[in-house]
Amino acid sequence: xxxxxxxxxxxxxxxxxxxxxxxxxxxxxxxxxxxxSGCGKTTLLRVIAGLEEADAGQILxxxxxxxxxxxxxxxxxVVFQSYSLFPNLTAAQNVAYGLECRRWSKPDTRRRVAEMLxxxxxxxxxxxLPAQMSGGQQQRIAIxxxxxxxxxxxxxxxxxxxxxxxxxxxLRQEIRxxxxxxxxxxxxxxxxxxxxxxxxxQIVVLNGGKVxxxxxxxxxxxxxRTRFVAEFIGSINTFTVQDPQTDPHLGTVRLRTxxxxxxxxxxxxxxxxxxxxxxQEADNVFAATIEKATFLxxxxxxxxxxxxxxxxxxxxxxxxxxxxxxxxxxxRLGIAAGDLKDLA
Amino acid sequence: MSGAAxxxxxxxxxxxxxxxxxxxxxxxxxxxxMAGLMLVFLVMPVAAILLRSLDTQAGPGLGNFAVxxxxxxxxxxxxxxLTVSLLSSTLAVSLAYLYAYALQRSNxxxxxxxxxxxxxxxxxxxxxxxxxxxxxxGRNGAFNRFLGFDLDIYGFxxxxxxxxxxxxxxxxxxxxxxxxxxxxxxxxxxxxxGARPGRIFxxxxxxxxxxxxAAAVFVTFSLSVxxxxxxxxxxxxxxxxxxxxxxxxxxxxxxxxxxxxxxxxLAPAIVSKLLEKRISSRQQAQMTDKSVPLTTRxxxxxxxxxxxxxxAVMIVFLAIPGIVATASFVKLWPYNMAFSLKxxxxxxxxxxxxxxxxxxxxxxxxxxxxxxxxxxxIVVQKFRTPLSGPLSFLAILPSSIPGMVLGLGYVLAxxxxxxxxxxxxxxxxxxxxxxxxxxxxxxxxxASTSLKQISSSFxxxxxxxxxxxxxxxxxxxxxxxWPTLLGVGVFFFMRAxxxxxxxxxxITPETQVAAVSVLQLADRGAVNQAAAFSxxxxxxxxxxxxxxxxxxxxxGAKSVTLIR
Numbered sequence: 001x002x003x004x005x006x007x008x009x010x011x012x013x014x015x016x017x018x019x020x021x022x023x024x025x026x027x028x029x030x031x032x033x034x035x036x037s038g039c040g041k042t043t044l045l046r047v048i049a050g051l052e053e054a055d056a057g058q059i060l061x062x063x064x065x066x067x068x069x070x071x072x073x074x075x076x077x078v079v080f081q082s083y084s085l086f087p088n089l090t091a092a093q094n095v096a097y098g099l100e101c102r103r104w105s106k107p108d109t110r111r112r113v114a115e116m117l118x119x120x121x122x123x124x125x126x127x128x129l130p131a132q133m134s135g136g137q138q139q140r141i142a143i144x145x146x147x148x149x150x151x152x153x154x155x156x157x158x159x160x161x162x163x164x165x166x167x168x169x170x171l172r173q174e175i176r177x178x179x180x181x182x183x184x185x186x187x188x189x190x191x192x193x194x195x196x197x198x199x200x201x202q203i204v205v206l207n208g209g210k211v212x213x214x215x216x217x218x219x220x221x222x223x224x225r226t227r228f229v230a231e232f233i234g235s236i237n238t239f240t241v242q243d244p245q246t247d248p249h250l251g252t253v254r255l256r257t258x259x260x261x262x263x264x265x266x267x268x269x270x271x272x273x274x275x276x277x278x279x280q281e282a283d284n285v286f287a288a289t290i291e292k293a294t295f296l297x298x299x300x301x302x303x304x305x306x307x308x309x310x311x312x313x314x315x316x317x318x319x320x321x322x323x324x325x326x327x328x329x330x331x332r333l334g335i336a337a338g339d340l341k342d343l344a
Numbered sequence: 345m346s347g348a349a350x351x352x353x354x355x356x357x358x359x360x361x362x363x364x365x366x367x368x369x370x371x372x373x374x375x376x377x378m379a380g381l382m383l384v385f386l387v388m389p390v391a392a393i394l395l396r397s398l399d400t401q402a403g404p405g406l407g408n409f410a411v412x413x414x415x416x417x418x419x420x421x422x423x424x425x426l427t428v429s430l431l432s433s434t435l436a437v438s439l440a441y442l443y444a445y446a447l448q449r450s451n452x453x454x455x456x457x458x459x460x461x462x463x464x465x466x467x468x469x470x471x472x473x474x475x476x477x478x479x480x481x482g483r484n485g486a487f488n489r490f491l492g493f494d495l496d497i498y499g500f501x502x503x504x505x506x507x508x509x510x511x512x513x514x515x516x517x518x519x520x521x522x523x524x525x526x527x528x529x530x531x532x533x534x535x536x537x538g539a540r541p542g543r544i545f546x547x548x549x550x551x552x553x554x555x556x557x558a559a560a561v562f563v564t565f566s567l568s569v570x571x572x573x574x575x576x577x578x579x580x581x582x583x584x585x586x587x588x589x590x591x592x593x594x595x596x597x598x599x600x601x602x603x604x605x606x607x608x609x610l611a612p613a614i615v616s617k618l619l620e621k622r623i624s625s626r627q628q629a630q631m632t633d634k635s636v637p638l639t640t641r642x643x644x645x646x647x648x649x650x651x652x653x654x655x656a657v658m659i660v661f662l663a664i665p666g667i668v669a670t671a672s673f674v675k676l677w678p679y680n681m682a683f684s685l686k687x688x689x690x691x692x693x694x695x696x697x698x699x700x701x702x703x704x705x706x707x708x709x710x711x712x713x714x715x716x717x718x719x720x721x722i723v724v725q726k727f728r729t730p731l732s733g734p735l736s737f738l739a740i741l742p743s744s745i746p747g748m749v750l751g752l753g754y755v756l757a758x759x760x761x762x763x764x765x766x767x768x769x770x771x772x773x774x775x776x777x778x779x780x781x782x783x784x785x786x787x788x789x790x791a792s793t794s795l796k797q798i799s800s801s802f803x804x805x806x807x808x809x810x811x812x813x814x815x816x817x818x819x820x821x822x823x824x825x826w827p828t829l830l831g832v833g834v835f836f837f838m839r840a841x842x843x844x845x846x847x848x849x850x851i852t853p854e855t856q857v858a859a860v861s862v863l864q865l866a867d868r869g870a871v872n873q874a875a876a877f878s879x880x881x882x883x884x885x886x887x888x889x890x891x892x893x894x895x896x897x898x899x900g901a902k903s904v905t906l907i908r
Contacts (some may be wrong), residue, residue: 051804071807078808084801088823097819098809149810 077146251309282334389753471573476664498580522556570746743785747846
């Protein structure tokens with residue numbers, strides 16, 4: 001069932017952790033809450049889980065209002081950042097814990113535990129204690145434990161952040177595969193944009209306790225609505241435009257945009273900036289001087305100064321070793337009208 | 345969210361689980377029970393002391409204080425108490441510092457032995473120190489009788505020395521912990537800057553342990569100022585405030601004046617406790633996760649000197665129980681030194697009954713104490729109820745109340761026909777509650793600390809899987825916590841076996857306990873039998889420690905602290 005959150009507000013003392021947060025999590029999808037640390041994403045997850053109580057707002061599962069349902073009756077599975085496997089119980093006992101709480105029969109429990117351990121490929125670790133397993137194995141047991149009681153929603157609180165890079169990579173794919181196979185509605189909190197881009201059907205970008213923008217990875221990258229989103233997902237050049245609504249100018253150059261501008265902040269992705277050959281034209285053309293070139297192997301990152309607006313530096317990329325693009329070189333840069341993004 | 349908000353968020357996480365609303369009933373019920381017990385067995389006795397001290401024949405007023413303060417004898421006793429406690433505190437802390445330094449920072453051989461021997465005073469009633477000193481240095485002591493000395497230990501020096509020995513292990517435990525952690529990088533920097541060992545000690549070691557030193561001074565001082573066993577046995581004509589309460593109450597039945605001195609004794613204890621708390625709260629964060637633990641380097645000369653010191657101290661701490669043991673096994677100290685077991689027949693008073701009373705009381709105290717301290721800790725740490733705040737204050741209140749004062753409060757509160765619990769007066773049950781609440785603060789703090797170390801994410805994980813508080817406690821918390829709780833039980837057991845001053849006023853012929861028997865036998869001059877009784881107490885305490893250590897060892901829990 002869909003999860004719908006409306007108008008959630010949560011204060012800790014005088015500080016606001018969440019302010020009027022509303023969002024939808026479609027059934028069967030994986031939604032990522034993405035944001036810098038302290039943006040409220042973990043608080044939002046905990047409020048949805050029932051581990052924190054919101055000051056205002058509703059949490060709906062389908063048509064049922066869960067706002068007053070205690071955490072333990074919500075039937076949500078949670079995987080915590082620090083595994084939090086019970087250290088005194090074996091892998092199998094950990095997985096069985098939620099089933100015992102629900103008074104499953106012994107044979108059913110045994111069957112379900114075996115099934116879950118098989119799902120995370122750890123059937124051979126069933127009698128090990130958490131301390132005897134690696135971090136990645138512990139986190140997989142934690143996933144099995146959360147999934148065992150057939151939760152209606154799976155909540156993952158930075159599940160990969162305590163693992164080293166290689167294990168993280170593996171587990172990312174494994175979590176996504178399990179999620180898609182079971183078709184379970186899932187919310188994952190992360191501060192890692194790559195993780196969100198790779199795994200999520202929907203990304204909800206949070207900042208300062210508010211939802212900045214929600215949408216697919218593609219939508220957020222192509223059509224960021226705010227400067228924060230544009231800068232948080234990928235990198236972007238931002239320019240201040242004069243007279244955006246009436247006669248938009250960047251320095252001395254008049255701008256051609258696909259839609260009328262609303263704000264004075266304009267964003268351009270580095271890869272949207274093209275070096276023009278002689279005689280080649282574009283919607284917007286700028287004369288520029290290269291100031292710095294940083295060779296990074298598969299590409300070269302170039303810093304340049306626009307003649308039209310020397311106080312607004314620009315960064316763009318050239319693929320492979322950029323022959324002849326050394327500092328001091330003058331050139332022409334072209335940007336298509338559709339690549340100028342209006343940022344609030 | 346700002347830093348402050350995140351701290352608040354984290355505090356919110358560990359302090360409460362709003363999700364447990366369906367367990368709200370359990371939380372409220374347990375909180376109410378704990379609060380009720382504390383009101384009856386802690387607040388009421390303290391209130392009784394305060395009220396009684398203000399109760400004069402002319403109605404409530406400060407008359408008793410006026411009478412007491414007008415008496416020059418009171419000021420003599422006050423000076424006596426303060427000087428003797430200052431001296432023994434200074435001695436105990438200096439000696440224990442060097443001893444702890446030797447054990448933590450040098451390579452003296454046989455460290456485990458050195459460590460356990462100086463713990464001996466904890467295994468026996470405080471007055472065993474005075475008993476042993478008298479057998480060594482008293483009129484009929486070994487030195488005067490057999491070695492031709494002419495020493496007079498009775499009085500100021502006797503009390504000072506006995507209290508030094510009695511409080512040494514407390515100081516040692518604190519200082520040992522303070523010296524155990526050190527960041528090697530600071531020492532290496534000092535060495536590379538050209539500092540010699542003496543300067544390093546003055547500029548690095550000493551400042552890093554100053555909070556430990558302050559805490560040790562406060563603890564030993566308040567133990568000395570409120571101890572009464574040593575002063576009564578070895579003090580002779582030298583009296584202190586603690587013995588004066590005893591005389592006023594037991595000797596003359598002057599409860600109101602006793603209560604006044606009780607209030608006076610509360611003051612230094614509370615002040616030193618508050619200072620200690622303030623100081624220890626600043627002690628945090630000396631070690632960070634980047635610190636490099638200090639390793640002891642070889643230094644023959646240093647080790648030789650420190651070994652000499654340690655073994656000398658060890659001999660003193662062995663001599664006391666040694667001489668007491670000897671006295672318990674001879675026909676009539678010091679006149680007939682033939683071996684005899686007759687003093688272990690206990691054909692006096694109630695025979696061995698006080699000993700069994702003590703074991704029973706100590707076991708019951710351990711069981712009840714662990715339960716109450718753990719439940720209090722859970723109520724304060726895990727449940728957010730309106731009672732949590734007051735409970736956490738009351739839970740650590742007893743640490744500033746001298747045992748003798750609390751005991752007197754129990755008499756005043758429960759030996760009162762108007763009290764519906766009056767029937768508890770004169771029963772072992774009341775003594776058990778006294779011991780539980782007298783030692784509640786330390787047990788509560790141990791339990792709370794362990795609970796805090798069990799990550800709150802276990803509670804949350806259990807909740808999300810559908811477990812209630814009771815299930816979480818028995819399936820997760822208790823299996824992780826039981827070794828520590830067993831340690832807390834041992835702590836209660838030991839204290840109940842050896843505390844004297846707390847129960848001295850509550851004793852009736854039917855509820856005699858072993859520590860009081862030692863006092864009465866020593867008072868009557870039955871030196872050998874008193875010694876035998878002390879030996880039995882020590883044997884029981886040590887047996888308990890060994891059994892629990894074995895249980896923990898078999899269960900694989902080797903790092904639990906049993907002696908506190």
